[in-house]
Amino acid sequence: MKHPHTRHNAAGLRSRTGRFTLIALLTALPALLFAWSAGWLSSRLSPQQFVDQLEQNGGRHAGFRRNHAKGLCVSGYFEPSADARRLSTAGVFAAGRHSVNGRLSIPGGNPYGADDKAPLRSLGLQIDGGSAHEWRMALNSSAVFVVARPEDFYALLQAQQPDPVSGRRDKEKLRAFFNRHPETAAFRQWQSQHTPSDSFANSRYNSLNSFVFTDNAGTERYLRWSLIPQQAYQPQAADNGADFLAADFRRRVAQQPQRWTLQLQLAADGDPVNDATRAWPAERPTVNAGTLVINAAGPQQQGACRDINFDPLILPAGIRPSGDPLLAARSAVYSDSFTRRITEQATQEHPHD
Numbered sequence: 001m002k003h004p005h006t007r008h009n010a011a012g013l014r015s016r017t018g019r020f021t022l023i024a025l026l027t028a029l030p031a032l033l034f035a036w037s038a039g040w041l042s043s044r045l046s047p048q049q050f051v052d053q054l055e056q057n058g059g060r061h062a063g064f065r066r067n068h069a070k071g072l073c074v075s076g077y078f079e080p081s082a083d084a085r086r087l088s089t090a091g092v093f094a095a096g097r098h099s100v101n102g103r104l105s106i107p108g109g110n111p112y113g114a115d116d117k118a119p120l121r122s123l124g125l126q127i128d129g130g131s132a133h134e135w136r137m138a139l140n141s142s143a144v145f146v147v148a149r150p151e152d153f154y155a156l157l158q159a160q161q162p163d164p165v166s167g168r169r170d171k172e173k174l175r176a177f178f179n180r181h182p183e184t185a186a187f188r189q190w191q192s193q194h195t196p197s198d199s200f201a202n203s204r205y206n207s208l209n210s211f212v213f214t215d216n217a218g219t220e221r222y223l224r225w226s227l228i229p230q231q232a233y234q235p236q237a238a239d240n241g242a243d244f245l246a247a248d249f250r251r252r253v254a255q256q257p258q259r260w261t262l263q264l265q266l267a268a269d270g271d272p273v274n275d276a277t278r279a280w281p282a283e284r285p286t287v288n289a290g291t292l293v294i295n296a297a298g299p300q301q302q303g304a305c306r307d308i309n310f311d312p313l314i315l316p317a318g319i320r321p322s323g324d325p326l327l328a329a330r331s332a333v334y335s336d337s338f339t340r341r342i343t344e345q346a347t348q349e350h351p352h353d
């Protein structure tokens with residue numbers, strides 16, 4: 001099912017809001033059914049509670065994503081390799097160029113958040129594979145995710161809620177959370193050793209969750225994927241400031257298209273496929289599945305990415321989700337965030353990006 005990608009101008013927006021609400025609700029249905037069938041909604045947590053908590057942490061900014069609020073729209077194309085076609089029947093792997101809409105972002109619910117304080121770089125992508133063959137994804141630059149289960153992510157968000165007076169996080173609460181959650185160790189170790197890159201263009205983006213590719217013969221393979229930049233990684237500098245990422249990327253794209261290699265990592269029997277906190281051994285085989293080329297970038301408020309929900313469960317035939325419980329939760333929560341922001345656009349703020 002497709003989401004609206006239309007651009008709006010202020011006039012007539014209110015009259016369209018009802019239609020968007022309906023579309024947003026229809027959009028939410030498959031995610032909610034999946035969440036229900038995956039047993040996620042039978043726990044006491046609802047997608048609304050997640051989004052409410054994200055608003056507590058990042059503020060409520062009308063018309064913006066409740067997480068990864070600061071970002072810019074990008075577009076270009078994906079050119080798959082023949083090796084990708086051997087692993088999945090997905091239409092996005094048919095020979096040729098497939099148009100792409102994407103969004104580069106930093107985490108957090110604040111659209112004015114500081115780039116130089118962000119621990120991650122992120123990328124949402126929508127690859128056109130022909131009718132009913134669209135592939136959407138949302139990727140982070142970390143090597144693993146911080147927790148394995150949605151309810152633990154919720155508990156982490158609660159522990160991160162800033163004090164209303166000082167605006168600071170409570171270090172004791174965070175320490176207590178991490179002590180109770182040893183599965184966060186791999187993420188914390190990665191974070192302590194990694195300086196975020198000085199550009200969206202030289203950052204690597206990882207699926208973290210696992211998925212299943214099905215080939216022509218019906219053989220299924222568990223895998224994860226990464227977009228590996230063709231520009232060499234450079235650490236961010238102390239004087240980069242709070243707003244360098246979007247301007248830097250637009251400058252680079254104006255000079256030349258920016259490229260990433262789509263690399264698949266294949267699981268071996270016994271590898272944890274439902275736990276995003278656990279990386280697979282580096283010696284697992286990898287496959288070059290093609291090249292992502294980004295040749296345009298612009299502000300999110302006017303771009304196509306504004307009205308796209310980069311729901312990781314919008315998958316073409318030939319790719320299906322693993323049983324990782326984060327996926328069902330992400331899909332349902334993104335949908336609620338999408339519904340809120342898409343119905344607020346008449347009143348939204350207008351930050352620079």
Ligand code: HEM
Nearest residue numbers: 065067068103122123124138139140153207208334337338
């Ligand atoms: C239970 C775990 C998670 C929750 C509750 C969550 C929540 C959210 C929400 C509410 C949004 C905004 C959606 C929108 O309005 O369009 C979002 C965006 C995003 N999330 Fe997550 N997330 C989770 C896990 C992850 C993981 C594991 C990754 C990476 C592998 C990830 C990557 C992203 C990215 C890249 C975006 C920005 C997409 C865009 O540009 O629209 N998230 N997340």
